[in-house]
Structures are given as structure tokens and as C-alpha cells.
Amino acid sequence: MASLNQVTLLGNVGNDPELRYTAQQTPVTTFSLATSEKYDGKEVTEWHKIVVWGKNAENCAKYVEKGKPVLVQGKIKTRSYDDQKTGIKKYVTEIVAMGVTFLGTKSQPSQEKSLPRTEARSQPTPSYDNFDDIPF
Numbered sequence: 001m002a003s004l005n006q007v008t009l010l011g012n013v014g015n016d017p018e019l020r021y022t023a024q025q026t027p028v029t030t031f032s033l034a035t036s037e038k039y040d041g042k043e044v045t046e047w048h049k050i051v052v053w054g055k056n057a058e059n060c061a062k063y064v065e066k067g068k069p070v071l072v073q074g075k076i077k078t079r080s081y082d083d084q085k086t087g088i089k090k091y092v093t094e095i096v097a098m099g100v101t102f103l104g105t106k107s108q109p110s111q112e113k114s115l116p117r118t119e120a121r122s123q124p125t126p127s128y129d130n131f132d133d134i135p136f
Contacts, residue, residue: 005075005076006073006074006075007072007073007074007075007076007095008071008072008073009033009035009048009071009072009073009095010035010069010070010071010072010103011033011034011035011036011048011069011070011072012033012034012067012068012069012070013031013032013033013034013064013065013066013067013068013069013070014031014032014033014034014047014066015031015032015066016031016064016065016066017029017030017031017052017060017061017064018030018031018061019057019058019060019061026053026054027053027054027055027057027058027061028051028052028053028057029051029052029056029057029058029060029061029064030049030050030051030052031050031060031064032047032048032049032050033047033048033050033070033072033095034046034047034048035048048072048094048095049092049093049094049095050072050074050094050095050097050100051077051094051095051096051097052096052097052100053096056097056098056099056100059100060097060100063102064100064102068102068103068104069103069104070100070101070102070103071100071101071103072095072097072099072100072101073097073098073099073100073101074095074096074097074098074099075095075096075098076093076094076095076096077093077094077095077096078091078092078093078094079091079092079094080092
């Protein structure tokens with residue numbers, strides 16, 4: 001019998017992404033995502049831990065911000081680890097993202113956000129006073 005592990009989530013980012021690198025220098029970014037539904041007039045929010053690998057991880061670290069809407073497509077993954085304080089085995093369920101679509105307003109990468117608008121424009125907009133010079 002065939003099976004499918006596929007998740008699509010549309011929600012708001014709960015915290016700014018955290019970019020780390022593995023020992024092999026593979027980028028990995030994590031952030032939380034809130035999805036909400038209404039039941040009987042009450043809003044119920046679910047929180048999801050999102051894990052992104054590779055080039056997508058670096059892009060998420062640059063462009064994803066707390067509070068911004070994103071669409072995440074990926075798969076559910078459960079892993080376990082031993083708590084260092086108690087020694088108890090714990091389980092974590094995560095969404096391993098294969099794709100993240102940035103929604104809402106465009107944002108500049110975090111290192112460029114502080115640049116004034118005038119510095120970001122390198123060339124002036126051309127002026128066409130004489131329409132005979134237009135090549136079409």
C-alpha cells in the first residue's frame with residue numbers, strides 16, 4: 001500500500017528564524033509557525049516547529065520575520081533525544097520544509113534593512129522627452 005507524508009501550512013511566523021550550521025557546514029534554520037482556526041466562536045491556535053535545510057534555510061534567515069505570513073510545504077518528522085538534565089527520552093514533532101513561500105509585503109534582507117532608500121537606488125530612472133529615441 002502506498003503512503004504519503006505531505007504537509008501544507010499557511011500561517012504567521014512566531015519568532016525570528018535561527019540560522020545554524022552543522023559540523024559539515026550545512027545551513028539549517030528553525031522557526032515557529034502559528035496556524036489558527038475558529039470553533040464555536042473561539043479561535044484555536046496551533047504552533048508548529050519548522051526546520052529548513054540548505055539554500056532554503058539561508059533564504060529564510062534573510063527574508064522571514066516574526067509576524068509575517070508564510071506558506072510552508074514539507075513533511076512531518078518525529079525525532080527523539082535524551083534530556084540532558086533529567087535523562088528522560090523526549091520526542092519532538094517537526095515540519096521539515098521542502099519549500100517556503102514568503103507572503104505579504106516584500107522585505108529586504110536583514111543586513112540591508114538599515115540602508116536609506118536613496119542609497120538602495122543606484123541608477124536614476126531614464127527620462128524619455130523625445131519619443132523618437134524609443135527603440136520600438
